[in-house]
Amino acid sequence: MEDREPGHQDHDLIPDATEEVKSMAKQGLDHPSTKPVLVGAAIGAVAGGILPVVTWPIGLVAGAGIALYKRLRP
Template identity: 80%
Template sequence: MDDREPNHQDHKLIPDATNELKGMAKQGMAHPSTKPVLTGAVVGAVAAGLLPVVTWPIGLVAGAGIMLYKRIRP
């Protein structure tokens, strides 16, 4: 068994996401992640509106979550 640090950084995902969200809340539209995350939320809501199974709030949250993840882990 290898005791070295894993190559990926997913073990710090929650603290990184929390810091990113706090920065977005404090800086608003001036934060570099705000616009991409809002765009992802809109795209997710529109895509969910086209699908009969998924409602737009679920699409909104999913789209925002995907873009936030992409901003944290490029």
């Protein structure tokens, strides 16, 4: 059986995310990923405030993380 690599490699996620966050920090709101990640963070914070088990800071980080992941691996 032949070993083939998958279409996208999840083991490159951390370096990709690090590079994306660095470029977002340098370019600010001009970077195309900044606004979707901020919207995801806001949605996560609101959801964390509404849910009884999760606090808003956890929701904020989770929302931003999900939005960043969706930008890197659509």
